Amino acid sequence: MTSVNSPHPSVKHCADKVHARYTHGRPEHELVPSRYALRVGEIDVMVVSDGVLSLPGAMLGHNIDPAVRAAWLEEMFLPPDVLEWALNTVVVRSGGRTILIDAGIGAEFPDLPRAGQWARRLEAADIDPLSVTDVVLTHLHMDHCGGLLAGGVKERLRPDLRVHLAAAEAEFWESPDFSHVSMPPGFPDALRRTGKRFLKEYHSQLRTFENEHEVAPGVVVQRTGGHTPGHSVVRLASGGDRLTFAGDAVFQVGFEHPDWYNGFEHDPEEAARVRVRLLREVAANRESLLATHLSFPSVCHVAVDGDVFRWVPGPWEY
Numbered sequence: 252m253t254s255v256n257s258p259h260p261s262v263k264h265c266a267d268k269v270h271a272r273y274t275h276g277r278p279e280h281e282l283v284p285s286r287y288a289l290r291v292g293e294i295d296v297m298v299v300s301d302g303v304l305s306l307p308g309a310m311l312g313h314n315i316d317p318a319v320r321a322a323w324l325e326e327m328f329l330p331p332d333v334l335e336w337a338l339n340t341v342v343v344r345s346g347g348r349t350i351l352i353d354a355g356i357g358a359e360f361p362d363l364p365r366a367g368q369w370a371r372r373l374e375a376a377d378i379d380p381l382s383v384t385d386v387v388l389t390h391l392h393m394d395h396c397g398g399l400l401a402g403g404v405k406e407r408l409r410p411d412l413r414v415h416l417a418a419a420e421a422e423f424w425e426s427p428d429f430s431h432v433s434m435p436p437g438f439p440d441a442l443r444r445t446g447k448r449f450l451k452e453y454h455s456q457l458r459t460f461e462n463e464h465e466v467a468p469g470v471v472v473q474r475t476g477g478h479t480p481g482h483s484v485v486r487l488a489s490g491g492d493r494l495t496f497a498g499d500a501v502f503q504v505g506f507e508h509p510d511w512y513n514g515f516e517h518d519p520e521e522a523a524r525v526r527v528r529l530l531r532e533v534a535a536n537r538e539s540l541l542a543t544h545l546s547f548p549s550v551c552h553v554a555v556d557g558d559v560f561r562w563v564p565g566p567w568e569y
């Protein structure tokens with residue numbers, strides 16, 4: 252089994268191979284794009300990839316017979332033993348505010364070498380850290396808040412930055428319960444450490460909310476719970492257009508099998524209920540959906556298909 256300390260040896264670093272030239276160890280030009288911009292009415296939205304996390308395939312449904320899981324992976328043209336999880340973050344501009352939604356994994360986890368690109372890619376997208384007024388965190392898992400802990404990041408952000416987080420999430424990480432998760436070895440300790448460190452370092456910037464908070468015109472963060480007790484999604488609405496950033500409420504397998512328990516869910520039964528409720532609502536509204544771990548840029552729609560759902564990819568507009 253893959254652990255946080257020993258990445259899977261068979262992982263192929265395809266994106267690295269297509270980088271043409273390197274300066275100081277960094278590619279001069281990315282031939283695989285890492286950002287994608289769209290508009291929701293008057294709101295500007297940009298998906299920025301933090302990279303890819305390579306995790307064991309069992310992660311996608313630990314309450315399921317391994318043979319059933321293997322059959323699904325085969326059907327989806329995915330490798331049997333390793334899950335290449337996209338890691339998407341979002342930048343939103345509305346009403347003169349610049350809002351970062353989640354921050355990638357940061358630099359502390361060299362055994363997950365394909366992720367942790369967030370700060371560099373924000374810079375490449377001309378997002379000036381001093382222009383950022385707000386950060387919204389869907390939850391405090393390290394792949395969502397770690398980027399804010401990487402060296403030099405906090406110092407470049409405004410001292411009056413507001414970091415929005417559900418009060419239940421801040422409370423959870425004081426004494427987190429890992430009894431219902433199914434994570435690779437090393438992950439619970441790393442997650443505990445990062446969650447606690449984040450609360451300490453960003454204590455004075457934290458703006459907690461109970462159930463819902465409007466961060467900027469048409470930008471509302473809503474607590475769902477499930478994945479973690481304070482897990483939240485972000486709903487955008489402007490001029491009749493709607494889009495939801497689902498964070499970790501929805502994974503690729505969750506359309507066809509919303510009842511499969513993801514290994515990172517702290518309350519998997521509740522997480523499955525949250526997933527079904529959210530997918531039904533997004534389908535009924537005919538709104539766009541983005542999610543952290545759906546393949547970049549993750550823009551899609553949701554269709555109802557009997558008791559389950561169908562993922563409908565959005566058009567790539569350029």
Ligand SMILES: [Zn+2]
Nearest residue numbers: 392394499543
């Ligand atoms: Zn995640």
